[in-house]
Amino acid sequence: MESHEWFDKTGAGKTYYRANYIGGRWTIMTTTIKRNPVWEDLRQVPASVWLELRDIVFNKYQRKRLPWERVAEIDRILEAFPTDP
Numbered sequence: 001m002e003s004h005e006w007f008d009k010t011g012a013g014k015t016y017y018r019a020n021y022i023g024g025r026w027t028i029m030t031t032t033i034k035r036n037p038v039w040e041d042l043r044q045v046p047a048s049v050w051l052e053l054r055d056i057v058f059n060k061y062q063r064k065r066l067p068w069e070r071v072a073e074i075d076r077i078l079e080a081f082p083t084d085p
Contacts, residue, residue: 019053047081
């Protein structure tokens, strides 16, 4: 299992994210609580979250902590999103 965590600052405070890679599948969870968090699964993950995860995974790949297949898989997921004209 691989786990990656990050946060985004919003007007209402921080939103924390956790992405887990288990058995060839990504699950992404979110919470707004830092201590003793209650994680909620994101059913419809927006492209902005996938892009943030891709940056994190790519940086870990550059430091030889992950295989290239993780980055390539996220790229395939991002290709499925519609592009703006």
